[in-house]
Amino acid sequence: MSEDEVLLQQLFEDDKLTEKQKKIILAAIESFSEKGYAATSTSEIAKKAGVAEGTIFRHYKTKKELLVSIVAPLMAKLIGPFIVNDFHKVLDHPYEHVEDFLRAAIQNRSDIIKKMLPVIKIMMQEIPFQPELREQFLEQVARKTFDRILLVIKEYQDKGQLIEMPTLSAARLAISSIFGYLISRYIFFPDSEWDDELEIERTVQFIMHGLSQR
Amino acid sequence: MSEDEVLLQQLFEDDKLTEKQKKIILAAIESFSEKGYAATSTSEIAKKAGVAEGTIFRHYKTKKELLVSIVAPLMAKLIGPFIVNDFHKVLDHPYEHVEDFLRAAIQNRSDIIKKMLPVIKIMMQEIPFQPELREQFLEQVARKTFDRILLVIKEYQDKGQLIEMPTLSAARLAISSIFGYLISRYIFFPDSEWDDELEIERTVQFIMHGLSQR
Amino acid sequence: MSEDEVLLQQLFEDDKLTEKQKKIILAAIESFSEKGYAATSTSEIAKKAGVAEGTIFRHYKTKKELLVSIVAPLMAKLIGPFIVNDFHKVLDHPYEHVEDFLRAAIQNRSDIIKKMLPVIKIMMQEIPFQPELREQFLEQVARKTFDRILLVIKEYQDKGQLIEMPTLSAARLAISSIFGYLISRYIFFPDSEWDDELEIERTVQFIMHGLSQR
Amino acid sequence: MSEDEVLLQQLFEDDKLTEKQKKIILAAIESFSEKGYAATSTSEIAKKAGVAEGTIFRHYKTKKELLVSIVAPLMAKLIGPFIVNDFHKVLDHPYEHVEDFLRAAIQNRSDIIKKMLPVIKIMMQEIPFQPELREQFLEQVARKTFDRILLVIKEYQDKGQLIEMPTLSAARLAISSIFGYLISRYIFFPDSEWDDELEIERTVQFIMHGLSQR
DNA sequence: AATGAATGAGATTTCATTCAT
DNA sequence: TATGAATGAAATCTCATTCAT
Numbered sequence: 006m007s008e009d010e011v012l013l014q015q016l017f018e019d020d021k022l023t024e025k026q027k028k029i030i031l032a033a034i035e036s037f038s039e040k041g042y043a044a045t046s047t048s049e050i051a052k053k054a055g056v057a058e059g060t061i062f063r064h065y066k067t068k069k070e071l072l073v074s075i076v077a078p079l080m081a082k083l084i085g086p087f088i089v090n091d092f093h094k095v096l097d098h099p100y101e102h103v104e105d106f107l108r109a110a111i112q113n114r115s116d117i118i119k120k121m122l123p124v125i126k127i128m129m130q131e132i133p134f135q136p137e138l139r140e141q142f143l144e145q146v147a148r149k150t151f152d153r154i155l156l157v158i159k160e161y162q163d164k165g166q167l168i169e170m171p172t173l174s175a176a177r178l179a180i181s182s183i184f185g186y187l188i189s190r191y192i193f194f195p196d197s198e199w200d201d202e203l204e205i206e207r208t209v210q211f212i213m214h215g216l217s218q219r
Numbered sequence: 220m221s222e223d224e225v226l227l228q229q230l231f232e233d234d235k236l237t238e239k240q241k242k243i244i245l246a247a248i249e250s251f252s253e254k255g256y257a258a259t260s261t262s263e264i265a266k267k268a269g270v271a272e273g274t275i276f277r278h279y280k281t282k283k284e285l286l287v288s289i290v291a292p293l294m295a296k297l298i299g300p301f302i303v304n305d306f307h308k309v310l311d312h313p314y315e316h317v318e319d320f321l322r323a324a325i326q327n328r329s330d331i332i333k334k335m336l337p338v339i340k341i342m343m344q345e346i347p348f349q350p351e352l353r354e355q356f357l358e359q360v361a362r363k364t365f366d367r368i369l370l371v372i373k374e375y376q377d378k379g380q381l382i383e384m385p386t387l388s389a390a391r392l393a394i395s396s397i398f399g400y401l402i403s404r405y406i407f408f409p410d411s412e413w414d415d416e417l418e419i420e421r422t423v424q425f426i427m428h429g430l431s432q433r
Numbered sequence: 434m435s436e437d438e439v440l441l442q443q444l445f446e447d448d449k450l451t452e453k454q455k456k457i458i459l460a461a462i463e464s465f466s467e468k469g470y471a472a473t474s475t476s477e478i479a480k481k482a483g484v485a486e487g488t489i490f491r492h493y494k495t496k497k498e499l500l501v502s503i504v505a506p507l508m509a510k511l512i513g514p515f516i517v518n519d520f521h522k523v524l525d526h527p528y529e530h531v532e533d534f535l536r537a538a539i540q541n542r543s544d545i546i547k548k549m550l551p552v553i554k555i556m557m558q559e560i561p562f563q564p565e566l567r568e569q570f571l572e573q574v575a576r577k578t579f580d581r582i583l584l585v586i587k588e589y590q591d592k593g594q595l596i597e598m599p600t601l602s603a604a605r606l607a608i609s610s611i612f613g614y615l616i617s618r619y620i621f622f623p624d625s626e627w628d629d630e631l632e633i634e635r636t637v638q639f640i641m642h643g644l645s646q647r
Numbered sequence: 648m649s650e651d652e653v654l655l656q657q658l659f660e661d662d663k664l665t666e667k668q669k670k671i672i673l674a675a676i677e678s679f680s681e682k683g684y685a686a687t688s689t690s691e692i693a694k695k696a697g698v699a700e701g702t703i704f705r706h707y708k709t710k711k712e713l714l715v716s717i718v719a720p721l722m723a724k725l726i727g728p729f730i731v732n733d734f735h736k737v738l739d740h741p742y743e744h745v746e747d748f749l750r751a752a753i754q755n756r757s758d759i760i761k762k763m764l765p766v767i768k769i770m771m772q773e774i775p776f777q778p779e780l781r782e783q784f785l786e787q788v789a790r791k792t793f794d795r796i797l798l799v800i801k802e803y804q805d806k807g808q809l810i811e812m813p814t815l816s817a818a819r820l821a822i823s824s825i826f827g828y829l830i831s832r833y834i835f836f837p838d839s840e841w842d843d844e845l846e847i848e849r850t851v852q853f854i855m856h857g858l859s860q861r
Numbered sequence: 862a863a864t865g866a867a868t869g870a871g872a873t874t875t876c877a878t879t880c881a882t
Numbered sequence: 883t884a885t886g887a888a889t890g891a892a893a894t895c896t897c898a899t900t901c902a903t
Contacts, residue, residue, distance in 0.1 A: 047895085487863070
C-alpha cells in the first residue's frame with residue numbers, strides 16, 4: 006500500500022471512494038497545500054488527477070465542498086487520540102507523573118502531524134477564511150481538546166506537581182511549547198537533522214521546570 | 220490622526236502617498252486580511268477604496284506588487300526594534316538580567332503586533348505561497364533576528380543565567396513561549412479580558428524557570 | 434386510479450409504458466411546465482422520477498425526444514373530439530342552433546384543458562421554438578381544426594343564423610372569445626370562484642349577439 | 648435613425664447607453680425572441696453583438712438581469728398610453744360612444760405591438776417562469792390596466808350603452824376580442840394581407856353587439 | 862432493463878489588466 | 883493623474899449523453 010493510500014485510509018476510513026475520487030482528493034491535497042485553496046483551479050486538480058473536470062463536480066457539488074471533505078475528517082483524527090488514549094490514561098492514572106503524560110501527548114501528535122502534514126497545512130491556511138471550517142474547528146477540536154487539557158492540568162495541580170497558576174495560563178504555556186516544537190520540527194525546518202527523542206525530552210523538561218512547584 | 224493614518228504613517232514613513240493611494244492600501248489591507256490575497260479581487264479593493272479600477276494599476280503594476288508594497292515595509296519594521304533598541308541595549312549591558320530583556324522584547328513586539336495585526340495576518344498567510352515574500356522574510360527578518368537572538372542567548376548563557384543547552388533549542392523554546400502569548404493574545408482570543416502585565420510576567424517566569432540553571 | 438394515472442391513460446392510451454417510464458413522463462411534465470423545457474435538466478427529471486439518469490436515455494434517445502413524446506399525443510387528443518364528436522353532430526344536424534354547438538364545443542375543450550393543463554402549457558411554450566412541434570401543430574391540429582370550424586361557420590351562415598362576414602374573421606372572433614374564457618378560467622385565474630355554466634352561457638351569448646343577423 | 652434605434656429610444660428613453668450596450672441589447676432581443684431566453688447563450692449574444700463576453704457582464708451582473716432590463720421598460724410603455732391617453736379622454740368625455748373608445752384603444756396598442764413585437768414575445772414567454780417579471784407584470788401592468796378598464800366599462804354601463812353584466816365578465820369578453828385580433832394580426836398571421844381598418848371595425852362591432860343593450 | 866460514474870463541450874461568471882478619454 | 887469601459891483568458895459549474903457493469 007503506497008504512502009498516499011495510507012493517508013487516504015487514515016482520513017477516509019469507512020467512506021467508499023471510487024478510484025477517480027481518490028485521485029481527485031490526492032491531487033487536491035497536493036495542490037491546495039502547495040498553492041493555497043483560492044489559488045488552485047479545479048481544472049488544475051482535474052489535470053493532475055487525470056480526470057475530466059466534470060468528474061470533480063459529480064462527487065463534490067462545489068470546490069469548497071471538496072476542501073471541506075478533505076479537512077473535516079482530519080479534525081476528527083486530531084481529537085481522536087486525545088480522547089481515546091491520552092486522557093483516559095491520565096484519568097485512569099496510568100501516568101503517575103506529568104512528564105509521562107507530556108511525552109506521550111507530544112509523541113502522539115507528532116505521528117499524526119508527520120503523516121497528515123499537507124492536510125494540516127491546508128487546514129491552518131483555510132481556517133481563518135472559511136467560516137464553516139472555523140466553526141467545526143472551534144467546536145469539535147478546540148473546545149473538546151481544551152476542556153480536557155484543563156482537566157488534566159487541574160489534576161496534576163491538585164497532586165502538587167504543577168505550580169498554582171490559572172489553568173488557562175498554564176495550558177497556554179504548555180501548548181505553546183508543544184506546538185512550537187511540532188511546527189519547528191515539521192513545518193519550519195523539516196529538512197534539518199533532528200534528534201527527536203532528545204528534543205522532546207528538552208521540551209518536556211522545559212515545561213516541567215517552567216510550571217513545577219519551585 | 221485616525222488609527223488608519225497611524226498605521227500608514229508607521230508603515231510608509233517617508234514615502235509620499237497620494238490620498239487615493241492611501242485609500243487603496245487601507246482597502247487592500249482590510250480585504251486581504253479578511254478574505255486572503257487570492258480571494259480578493261482588485262475591483263473589490265477599488266470599490267472599497269472609492270477609486271476607479273484603473274487607478275490601482277496606475278500606482279501598482281500588478282496585484283502582486285500591491286501585496287508586496289504592503290507587506291515589505293512591515294518586515295523592515297519587524298526587525299527594526301530588535302536591531303535598534305533591544306540588542307544594542309543588551310550588548311551595551313543595560314539589561315543586567317535576562318528577565319529584563321525578555322520583558323522588554325515581549326512588550327516591544329506586542330505594541331507592533333497590536334497596531335499591525337491585519338498586515339501581519341496577511342504576511343503570515345502569504346509567505347508560504349509568494350516566493351518573493353518568503354525570500355525577503357527569510358533573509359531580512361528571520362535570519363537577522365535569529366542571529367541576534369542566538370547572540371543574546373549565548374551572552375546570558377555565558378553569564379550563567381541560562382541553562383546549558385544548544386542555543387538553537389533554547390531559542391526555539393523561548394520564542395515559542397513568546398509567540399504563544401502574542402498569538403493567543405491578539406489572534407485567538409483578542410476579545411477576552413487580558414491582564415497583560417501579569418501574563419507577560421508569567422510568560423517571562425515560565426521561560427526563566429524552564430531555561431535557568433537548576 | 435390516481436389523477437396522474439388518468440392523465441397518462443388519456444395521453445398514452447394504447448402505449449405500453451413501464452413503471453419507470455410513467456414516472457419519468459410525470460416528472461418531466463411537472464418540471465417542463467414549471468420551469469420550461471430548456472431550463473429543466475435531465476438529472477432533475479431523473480431525481481424527481483426516482484430513476485437513474487441513464488434510464489431516461491434508455492427510453493428516449495434525447496431530451497428532445499422526451500419532450501416530443503409528451504406533447505405529440507396531446508395534439509392527437511386535441512383534434513380528436515372535434516372530429517369525432519362535434520363536427521359529425523353538426524353535419525348530421527343534431528345541433529339545430531349555433532348556440533348549442535358552441536356550448537358543446539366550449540364544454541368539450543374545457544374538460545380536456547382542465548386535465549391536460551400542464552401538458553398544454555408545455556406545448557404552448559415550446560411550439561415557437563421547436564420546429565418539429567410547430568409543424569406537427571400547424572399541420573395536424575391547426576389546419577384540421579380550422580378547416581372544420583370554417584365549414585361549421587359557413588353552415589350556420591347559410592342557415593342565416595350568422596351575420597355575413599368573411600368566415601375567417603368570424604372564426605377569429607369566435608375562437609378568441611372561447612379561448613379568452615378558457616385561458617382566463619384555467620390559466621390566469623384558476624383560483625377564483627367560477628360559475629362555469631353561467632360564464633359559458635355569457636360567452637355563448639356574447640358570440641351570438643356579436644355575430645348574429647341584426 | 649434606423650428601426651432598431653427607434654426601438655431602443657422608445658424602450659430606454661432617458662437611459663444613457665454606450666454603443667456596446669446598445670448592440671448587446673439588440674442582439675439579446677433578437678436571440679431571446681428567436682430561441683427563448685434559456686436556450687440563448689451569452690457567448691452567442693456577445694458574438695452577435697460584436698463584443699467580448701465579459702462586456703455583457705460589466706453592464707449586467709447576470710444573464711437574468713439582462714433579460715429584466717429589456718422586458719421591464721416594455722411594461723411601462725404598455726401601460727403608458729392607457730393612462731396618459733385613453734382613460735383621461737374617457738373620463739373627460741371626449742369619447743361619447745364606446746365604439747370610439749374601443750377603436751382608439753385597439754389602434755393605440757396596435758402601434759406599440761408592431762414596434763415592440765420581439766420584446767413582447769420575450770415577455771410573454773418568460774413571464775410564466777421568471778417570478779420577478781411575473782410580479783412586475785401583475786402589479787404594474789395587469790392591475791393598473793384592469794382597474795381602469797373596469798372603470799371605463801362601468802361608465803358606459805351607467806350611460807346605458809352596455810348590457811348589464813358583471814364588469815369582470817364584460818371586461819374579459821372585450822379584452823379577449825381585442826387581444827384575439829392583435830395576436831392573430833401580429834403573431835399568428837403577420838404575413839397575411841390585412842385590411843387593418845376593416846378588421847378593427849369588425850372587432851369593434853363584434854364587441855358592441857355582443858355587449859350592447861338588446 | 863437499469864444503473865450511475867464518467868465525460869467533455871459549453872454555459873455563466875470573474876477578474877487582472879489595458880487603454881482611450 | 884484618474885477614470886471606467888472593454889477585454890479575453892480562465893475559473894467554476896452544468897448538463898446531455900455514453901458506457902461498463
